[in-house]
Amino acid sequence: MPVGELHARPMRINFGPSHPATHGTVRIVLDLDGEKILNADVQVGYLHRGFEKECESGHYYQNIPYTDRLNYSSAMLNNVGYCLAVEKLFGIKTPPRCEFIRVIAGEIARITDHMLCVGAMGLELAAMTPFLYLLEGRELALDLLDALCGARITTNYIRVGGVWADLPEGFAPFCRERLDRIAGLVDDAHRMLTDNPIFRQRLEGTGYLPAEELIAYGVTGPLLRAGGVALDLRRVQPYLVYGELDFDVPVGEHSDNYDRYLVRLEEIRQSRRMVLQCLERIPDGPVNADDPRIRWPRKGKVFNRMEELIDQFKLVTEGDLAPAGEVYAAVEGANGEVGFYIVSDGSGRPYKCRCRAPSFSNMQPLARMITGRMLADIVPTFDLINMIGGECDR
Amino acid sequence: MPVGVIKVARPAPTLAQRRPWLALLVGLWVATRHFFQSAFLFARGRQNFTVHFPEQRFLQPPAMRGMPVLVRMSNGKERCVACGLCEWACPTSCITIFPAETADGVERYPEVFDIDMSRCMFCGLCEEACPEEAIVMSRQVEIACYSRRGSLWHKEDLLVPRDQLQTRLDYLHRHYDA
Ligand code: SF4
Ligand code: SF4
16 A cells, blocks of 8 residues: 555565664565655564573673673673672672772773764764774773783673682783773764764754653663653662762763763763773772682682682583573673672572663664654664673573 | 763864865965975984884783793793693683603603694683693794695694793793792
8 A cells, every 4th residue: 555655555674684774683574665764674583502501500700701791881880780680699798809899890881882882873874983093992992801800802800709819910000091082082982073063963863752751661771861860779779888988970961862872971981980980999909709609719729728729610511610500690780780689599500591682672673763753863873872792592 | 989980072173173274274284394304214214103114013911912922941842831821721622732751850742742723713822821820822923825724733843942042031020039
C-alpha cells in the first residue's frame, strides 16, 4: 500500500550486521519511506559466545579473564564487578589499598571507554580530527593500564580478594602526567565538537525519549543520566571507596543525543578528578585480603614451605570453595549497571553466573528512539547508546 | 562525602552558531596547533605520539604480558617438574603435558609440553599457578604463523634461557617475596 508523500511502497533495508557504524555486530531492519523510518526491528545476538555457560565450567578465578571480554573497551570495570560479587559470596572484605587501586584502575578504564564512544561517534558524523585526538588520549590511558597489569585491553588484573600486583614504581607521577595530557586532548575535542553548528544540529533533539520510558526499559548509565535521573551506583549505593571521594554526577535535562554527549565528556573529567584524589590518598599496606580460603599464598612461601605448597595445589585444582548461596553485586560500568548474579552450590565453580549487561537493556529503546525520525539519526543515536557487542550478546 | 549532582550546561547558541565559518576557524586553529606541535617535536627528532612500527617498538613496561614460555636453566634443562598445575589453572585448557621420570634430582620432567597459541589468551594464570617459576610470561607477542600446526608450540620452541627473562622475573619477585 502506498504511504507517505512519495506515494511509493516502503523500502525494507538492512542496517548491519556488518555496517561500519555498527561496531559490534547488530542488525537493524528498517522500513523506510524516503528517508523517514517507519519501522525499526533491532536484532542483537551476533556476538554470542556463551559467557554465562562457560562460567559454569571454570573455577571462580578462571572466569576473571572471560569477564574482560564482556565490555572490552573497559575490561577493568567488569573485573571489578565480578570480583565484588564473588567476594560478597565469600563474605570477605579487601584491604583499603586494594580498594583504592580498584577505583584507580576502574576510572582509567571508564575514561578509555568514554573517549572511544565519543570519538567513534564523531568519526561517524564525519568529524575525523577529534576522533584522532580522543584515540590518542585513549592510547595514553591504555599505557597506564599496561603499566599496571601488563595488558592494554584484556587486563585480567583484579583477583577475588585482591589484585594481581601492587602499583608499579613511579605510577603516581606517570599517571598525573598522562591524565594532564588526556585532559588537554579532551578539551581540544570539546573545542572542535561542542560548538560546531553542524554537529549540534545532528545531535540536538535526535534520539529523544522521556526519562519515564527509559526507566521502564531498564536503561542505566549515561543514557539515563542524560534524561535528568541522577542514578549512579557510585553515588546511590557507594561501593569500594567511592563514598569518600569528592566528585559530581553530571546529568542532562533534554534526554537527547547532545546531552548524552555532554554527560560523557563531563564524566571523563570527573573520572580524572577521582583518580587524582585516589593517588593523593592511597594508603600503604597489603593489596590482598589475608584469607587462605581465597587468595593464593605468596610465591616466596610456595617455593620454600610445604604447607603453602599444598595450599597452592589445593586452591588451583579445587578452586575456592564458596559457601552455598546466591548473591548479586553491581558496579557502575561505563554504560550503566554491570551486575553479576552468582549461584553457588558449595563447589569451586559457580552453579550459575548471570551477567546483567547494561548494553543489552540500553539497546531496548533504540527502536523507539529512531522510529519516525530520519535515517541519518540512527548513527548518532546508536553510537551514544554505545552498544558493545561482547557485553550485549555475552 | 555527599556527592554533588551537576547539570551539564548546554551552551547557548554562540556566535559560532550563527556564523558557521567561525566554527571552521576554531577547528582550524586547534588542528594547526596540533600540527605545529608535532612538527616541532619531529624536527627535534622526537615523535609526539606515533611509533613507526617495525623499526621502532613500544616501550614495554616491566609488567608486560606476552606469550608464556618455559624457563631453561643454565644446565640446559627445563625448570618444569611436570606437576600439571598450569594445566589445571589454564581457563582455555591449551596446555598439554605428558610427564615422565628422570634420574635427576628433580625426578620428574615433562616429556611433552605443548601450548596451543591459537587458544592461549595471555592471561597469565599459568604463571601465577606455577610453584616452580618454570613458566613465565615473556615479552614476545609476534607469533603469527602460516598454518594451524605453526600455532602449536612444543617444549623445544618454548624453552627460553633464564637470563633473557630477567626483567619479568625481577618484576615477579617484587610481588612474590613481599
Ligand atoms: S596465559 Fe592463560 S591461556 Fe595462555 S597458557 Fe597460560 S593460563 Fe593458558
Ligand atoms: S605449573 Fe610449572 S612446574 Fe608445574 S607443570 Fe606447569 S610449568 Fe611445570
